[in-house]
Amino acid sequence: MIRPILALTLFFTLSFSSQAQHDFDELYESNAVFKDHIESHMANYQLFGQESILEIKIKSDFKKLNNKKDTSKYQKAVIEYAYNDTVTIHRKIGVRARGNFRRANCSYPPLKLNFPKKKAKLDLLKSFDKMKMVGNCKSGNTYEQYLLSEYYVYKMLNIMTDSSFRVRLIRVNYYDTGKKRGKIESQRYAFLIEPTKAMADRLKRHIDEETKFHYGQFPAENRHMVTIFNYMIGNTDFSILARHNMKTIMPNVKSDYILPLAIPYDFDYCGMVDPPYAIPADILPIDDITQRLFRGPCEPFEIYQPTLTKFRTKKNQLYDLISNATLLDKKTKVRMTSYLDSFFETLDNESRLKKELAVNCK
Known part of the structure; x- marks a missing residue:
């Protein structure tokens, strides 16, 4: 029995084994059981209404990303989420660095994630487009505490008023594809910020x-x-x-x-x-x-x-x-x-x- 699929399945491609991979949209159209399951469990789900920490992996050429002078253009990346021991969800996305000051002063600039939505078959998927991700400025526990402090400042504002951006804490494995044979650069906390349109729609x-x-x-x-x-x-x-x-x-x-x-x-x-x-x-x-x-x-x-x-x-x-x-x-x-x-x-x-x-x- 498949347990309720988390909202990130709306973003990624579903793989039931390392040998057989299925594109989410293709599976949604071709598999009636999967389609019914998604529609029944996703109707009222809110990505930013959960407190659990999401574990994800982002694959991209991070050295190239950090050295880019033109930050308006997205570069190719893949984001993955381990659904369970046998299922991995992944999707091709675009990433770019944001924040001029932090790009110049931090080892890890904040990112903007661009989820393709034009050809999405599921209506709920089309409501997501670009999403801000805030990570550590530099490595080490001290900077991780700064990141977590900002996350809890957002949560303080959520306590004070619903007219605020919601956030979701995540744990990210950064996989640098620019390295020889690829390399896990680091594992760090980060948080996603509710897209502006999603926030406006909620209100x-x-x-x-x-x-x-x-x-x-x-x-x-x-x-x-x-x-x-x-x-x-x-x-x-x-x-x-x-x-x-x-x-x-x-x-x-x-x-x-x-x-x-x-x-x-x-x-x-x-x-x-x-x-x-x-x-x-x-x-x-x-x-x-x-x-x-x-x-x-x-x-x-x-x-x-x-x-x-x-x-x-x-x-x-x-x-x-x-x-x-x-x-x-x-x-x-x-x-x-x-x-x-x-x-x-x-x-x-x-x-x-x-x-x-x-x-x-x-």
């Missing part, structure tokens, strides 16, 4: 990349959540209006009352993570990213109260997330917990909080 919205907005057009609950959350984690590397590390999504139903939502992402430059390569922008009045700086709009303090109350309500969940994170080492847990402590100490000091929200607001 019954669509992406808007062109309309110019002002702060007042974003619901108070949304703009306050984004700015207070980034203040909590010590992140200044964002802009709601300029869409810097930010996506804007709009309601699918047209209305005279426009309610865009701002969805932040990329948190490796925050004080909660505190990697050595992260420094604040020269124009900011701080010397270190661990120094908090409020980057939200100037509004009466009373308007922020519902959002501030929500942070107090979710306080224990945020602490529990860190304390129950078995992959974080003791040093990282202490650092992240202490950083949370300082935020909630400010939250409980009204005069100090008023000053923090007023001095550098925009």
Whole structure:
């Protein structure tokens, strides 16, 4: 009896043995049992609704990838997932490096995975296209802890609001095909970020990349959540209006009352993570990213109260997330917990909080 197939079967090619390999689409069309099984188990499955760690292998010429000057073009790669002892799922994809700074300063730049979808037979497969994968900047436990810290920052935002990108932790074997006879370069944690379209669809919205907005057009609950959350984690590397590390999504139903939502992402430059390569922008009045700086709009303090109350309500969940994170080492847990402590100490000091929200607001 075949157990329920994970969502990654939507991405890859199915192989029942090393001698007989089957393309997913071909098998889906030709095998009625397989087709019925997929349709019955995939109807309500969400790749980013799972907490288990996926083990995958990515094969590509990584030396060539890291040395490429033109990062807009994808190069060939294969991604594999061991379904069980006899079944391996694999699919040809495209990969490219992303992030100019990290490409120049990291041994392993973050990747964008391009899953072919034009000829996909299953409708659910067509909803996936390009997906961001965040990995270690460099090898070693220290940088792995930075990666895991950022992953848990995403999970913190998920606790605070559904209007956020979901993430899925994975364990990756990097197989360098550029080496003689191929070579496993390393095995490292990484995480996948929910594709923007998938996030927008989940929230019954669509992406808007062109309309110019002002702060007042974003619901108070949304703009306050984004700015207070980034203040909590010590992140200044964002802009709601300029869409810097930010996506804007709009309601699918047209209305005279426009309610865009701002969805932040990329948190490796925050004080909660505190990697050595992260420094604040020269124009900011701080010397270190661990120094908090409020980057939200100037509004009466009373308007922020519902959002501030929500942070107090979710306080224990945020602490529990860190304390129950078995992959974080003791040093990282202490650092992240202490950083949370300082935020909630400010939250409980009204005069100090008023000053923090007023001095550098925009």
